[in-house]
Amino acid sequence: xxxxxxxxxxxxxxxxxxxxxxxxxxxxxxxxxxxxxxxxxxxxxxxxxxxxxxxxxxxxxxxxxxxxxxxxxxxxxxxxxxxxxxxxxxxxxxxxxxxxxxxxxxxxxxxxxxxxxxxxxxxxxxxxxxxxxxxxxxxxxxxxxxxxxxxxxxxxxxxxxxxxxxxxxxxxxxxxxxxxxxxxxxxxxxxxxxxxxxxxxxxxxxxxxxxxxxxxxxxxxxxxxxxxxxxxxxxxxxxxxxxxxxxxxxxxxxxxxxxxxxxxxxxxxxxxxxxxxxxxxxxxxxxxxxxxxxxxxxxxxxxxxxxxxxxxxxxxxxxxxxxxxxxxxxxxxxxxxxxxxxxxxxxxxxxxxxxxxxxxxxxxxxxxxxxxxxxxxxxxxxxxxxxxxxxxxxxxxxxxxxxxxxxxxxxxxxxxxxxxxxxxxxxxxxxxxxxxxxxxxxxxxxxxxxxxxxxxxxxxxxxxxxxxxxxxxxxxxxxxxxxxxxxxxxxxxxxxxxxxxxxxxxxxxxxxxxxxxxxxxxxxxxxxxxxxxxxxxxxxxxxxxxxxxxxxxxxxxxxxxxxxxxxxxxxxxxxxxxxxxxxxxxxxxxxxxxxxxxxxxxxxxxxxxxxxxxxxxxxxxxxxxxxxxxxxxxxxxxxxxxxxxxxxxxxxxxxxxxxxxxxxxxxxxxxxxxxxxxxxxxxxxxxxxxxxxxxxxxxxxxxxxxxxxxxxxxxxxxxxxxxxxxxxxxxxxxxxxxxxxxxxxxxxxxxxxxxxxxxxxxxxxxxxxxxxxxxxxxxxxxxxxxxxxxxxxxxxxxxxxxxxxxxxxxxxxxxxxxxxx
Numbered sequence: 001x002x003x004x005x006x007x008x009x010x011x012x013x014x015x016x017x018x019x020x021x022x023x024x025x026x027x028x029x030x031x032x033x034x035x036x037x038x039x040x041x042x043x044x045x046x047x048x049x050x051x052x053x054x055x056x057x058x059x060x061x062x063x064x065x066x067x068x069x070x071x072x073x074x075x076x077x078x079x080x081x082x083x084x085x086x087x088x089x090x091x092x093x094x095x096x097x098x099x100x101x102x103x104x105x106x107x108x109x110x111x112x113x114x115x116x117x118x119x120x121x122x123x124x125x126x127x128x129x130x131x132x133x134x135x136x137x138x139x140x141x142x143x144x145x146x147x148x149x150x151x152x153x154x155x156x157x158x159x160x161x162x163x164x165x166x167x168x169x170x171x172x173x174x175x176x177x178x179x180x181x182x183x184x185x186x187x188x189x190x191x192x193x194x195x196x197x198x199x200x201x202x203x204x205x206x207x208x209x210x211x212x213x214x215x216x217x218x219x220x221x222x223x224x225x226x227x228x229x230x231x232x233x234x235x236x237x238x239x240x241x242x243x244x245x246x247x248x249x250x251x252x253x254x255x256x257x258x259x260x261x262x263x264x265x266x267x268x269x270x271x272x273x274x275x276x277x278x279x280x281x282x283x284x285x286x287x288x289x290x291x292x293x294x295x296x297x298x299x300x301x302x303x304x305x306x307x308x309x310x311x312x313x314x315x316x317x318x319x320x321x322x323x324x325x326x327x328x329x330x331x332x333x334x335x336x337x338x339x340x341x342x343x344x345x346x347x348x349x350x351x352x353x354x355x356x357x358x359x360x361x362x363x364x365x366x367x368x369x370x371x372x373x374x375x376x377x378x379x380x381x382x383x384x385x386x387x388x389x390x391x392x393x394x395x396x397x398x399x400x401x402x403x404x405x406x407x408x409x410x411x412x413x414x415x416x417x418x419x420x421x422x423x424x425x426x427x428x429x430x431x432x433x434x435x436x437x438x439x440x441x442x443x444x445x446x447x448x449x450x451x452x453x454x455x456x457x458x459x460x461x462x463x464x465x466x467x468x469x470x471x472x473x474x475x476x477x478x479x480x481x482x483x484x485x486x487x488x489x490x491x492x493x494x495x496x497x498x499x500x501x502x503x504x505x506x507x508x509x510x511x512x513x514x515x516x517x518x519x520x521x522x523x524x525x526x527x528x529x530x531x532x533x534x535x536x537x538x539x540x541x542x543x544x545x546x547x548x549x550x551x552x553x554x555x556x557x558x559x560x561x562x563x564x565x566x567x568x569x570x571x572x573x574x575x576x577x578x579x580x581x582x583x584x585x586x587x588x589x590x591x592x593x594x595x596x597x598x599x600x601x602x603x604x605x606x607x608x609x610x611x612x613x614x615x616x617x618x619x620x621x622x623x624x625x626x627x628x629x630x631x632x633x634x635x636x637x638x639x640x641x642x643x644x645x646x647x648x649x650x651x652x653x654x655x656x657x658x659x660x661x662x663x664x665x666x667x668x669x670x671x672x673x674x675x676x677x678x679x680x681x682x683x684x685x686x687x688x689x690x691x692x693x694x695x696x697x698x699x700x701x702x703x704x705x706x707x708x709x710x711x712x713x714x715x716x717x718x719x720x721x722x723x724x725x726x727x728x729x730x731x732x733x734x735x736x737x738x739x740x741x742x743x744x745x746x747x748x749x750x751x752x753x754x755x756x757x758x759x760x761x762x763x764x765x766x767x768x769x770x771x772x773x774x775x776x777x778x779x780x781x782x783x784x785x786x787x788x789x790x791x792x793x794x795x796x797x798x799x800x801x802x803x804x805x806x807x808x809x810x811x812x813x814x815x816x817x818x819x820x821x
Contacts (some may be wrong), residue, residue, distance in 0.1 A: 003206040007051040013043040015095035025091035126315040127214040138730030160188035169198035219800035457576035500695040511663040517640040529588040543600035553624035574631035712786035750787035
């Protein structure tokens with residue numbers, strides 16, 4: 001049934017005097033051209049499909065924001081919370097005339113965006129055309145738009161769909177994961193699985209955003225009727241069934257029984273009742289042969305007239321060769337005729353063209369002779385000018401050499417004077433300290449006993465919004481908040497952000513200036529924790545120790561002086577919380593943003609925390625004069641870096657401990673239009689972070705990696721070994737820990753390994769010499785083989801920069817990809 005042909009003209013649906021509900025709603029989708037418009041499709045009222053009034057809904061429907069101060073406190077819910085082409089419904093409120101639309105092409109009607117909601121699970125079922133690969137349990141849709149729809153709406157959800165395959169309606173299926181241009185699928189329990197009747201009453205057909213869609217919804221107009229069983233079994237399930245038969249009935253598989261069965265099958269091969277068994281045995285035999293099991297000796301399923309098969313193959317090959325030869329003969333004959341015609345034409349025009357060319361050559365020779373004479377005069381004049389310039393340059397060089405010698409002498413003298421003054425100042429300071437000690441002793445004072453200001457901790461305890469098994473709900477809420485602030489990220493990228501930040505003490509956001517690194521760090525931290533648990537530090541050049549970052553102990557007063565970063569107050573808060581396990585488990589994480597983190601060497605000013613990256617349990621930082629800060633592993637650092645002549649390189653010891661997430665400038669982010677509204681804070685305690693991200697001792701977590709991923713990792717590791725780049729045990733453990741968790745959360749099966757290579761291994765590349773280019777090309781091919789798309793793009797940039805002529809020629813360095821130069 002098609003939209004527009006269901007209802008008589010006098011029964012069509014009008015929006016006027018209608019209030020929408022769960023029993024009366026309009027099915028619609030977002031308009032891909034205009035972000036505030038939606039395309040209305042059909043109405044459902046009292047379990048019946050009704051066509052809409054075409055005139056009223058002629059130019060779609062405008063989803064407007066509610067007034068700032070409205071008496072019913074209606075929320076402003078942007079349409080960005082829905083994916084393009086996702087089916088949605090107007091099931092609340094009313095629709096009214098759009099009086100402000102002066103343009104005739106504007107929608108004639110409007111409603112509040114909060115009145116539009118998504119459908120309940122399996123309230124609507126879609127039919128998708130595509131190919132089913134039963135052996136690998138894969139579904140490949142025929143349309144790229146349908147692929148994106150399934151990826152964004154159906155993967156990781158309970159929503160099911162039916163497949164139209166070989167003109168049959170088969171299902172229902174659920175989509176488990178993305179596998180290149182296909183989806184890993186499984187049978188859904190929503191309805192009986194099998195083949196369903198496929199006719200006009202099975203579905204509603206409509207066209208929206210240039211895509212023809214087929215859907216089913218429980219109404220009196222449509223009926224989805226089970227037809228017959230459809231056998232859908234993967235290779236793995238087939239092997240398991242066969243293994244079970246072998247275990248339960250070994251007497252069926254001896255040599256004598258198998259020969260008798262073979263004879264019966266040979267005599268009865270034309271019976272339709274054996275088609276199913278023959279098909280399964282053929283697949284089973286192929287699987288057993290591939291896995292090289294010894295069972296092939298007992299099952300003779302493939303020796304079915306090999307001579308005939310061989311003759312057919314030879315016949316087919318001869319026919320293909322004959323066809324190719326006939327094509328070649330026809331092409332040669334046609335080419336011969338063309339060449340004969342060309343030869344005739346060339347002979348006719350050859351004489352005239354040669355004469356014409358001769359005259360043109362004579363003219364060119366005369367012109368070139370004149371230019372030659374002029375150039376000789378210019379060269380002679382330039383030679384004289386250069387000789388004069390050279391003499392002047394030599395005089396300048398002699399003058400600057402003399403100045404250089406004089407300046408060097410003056411600098412050396414100033415250095416000696418400076419050293420002497422430093423030495424005298426040190427002696428004076430030591431004498432002053434001795435004098436003060438004597439004075440304190442005589443006066444009976446001891447400043448170390450003076451009372452310090454009492455620190456009053458704040459109460460940040462919360463009640464978690466999400467349960468232990470609700471990570472995906474938490475992640476989807478975070479994706480929605482990021483969208484409201486113009487950060488439209490894929491779910492797997494948000495998974496990567498969260499896993500990297502929580503599994504590592506320090507995570508680096510890298511990229512050229514203008515990619516929104518610091519802004520993203522601010523938005524993320526404000527979503528994950530209260531403002532009082534965040535410190536943003538602008539790193540300055542020349543920072544060399546803890547005193548610049550946290551503060552220092554005054555040797556005269558023996559008291560601690562906090563630096564301007566205000567990190568000391570945050571550590572004191574964490575120290576107080578650590579005294580009670582119940583308090584710090586119910587308290588959100590603490591975050592410190594290091595803006596321009598590499599303006600000074602990280603291992604110098606960050607040294608107090610640098611040594612804690614491998615620690616577990618309660619952590620400890622010594623501030624001096626018997627003052628120590630203790631806190632659990634609930635502090636995370638997010639650094640941003642650029643790469644140019646003003647910044648410091650990250651040392652190998654730092655690279656060994658961090659994830660570097662490279663941000664590219666996205667066209668989706670319009671920095672002038674970033675929302676200034678208050679960022680919604682998700683209540684997430686340290687206890688829930690432990691549950692979601694397995695923040696426990698590595699030895700207590702079982703690191704499980706799929707064989708396919710582990711094989712790919714070993715191949716890539718082998719390529720790094722050829723480049724003489726060492727991958728430390730610390731990095732290997734971090735990679736396995738990341739992949740174990742990411743494989744559980746990410747919907748794309750190739751992304752866990754891809755992100756690990758891009759963020760942990762590629763930053764180790766810092767090679768010199770043209771001989772390394774070929775080895776890097778070999779690594780790139782290995783990355784492509786393992787579907788590491790992000791890593792491949794970064795490596796291509798590294799190779800491209802090192803291959804260019806200039807100062808970076810034959811320099812293959814990951815950090816050069818972060819520079820604008």
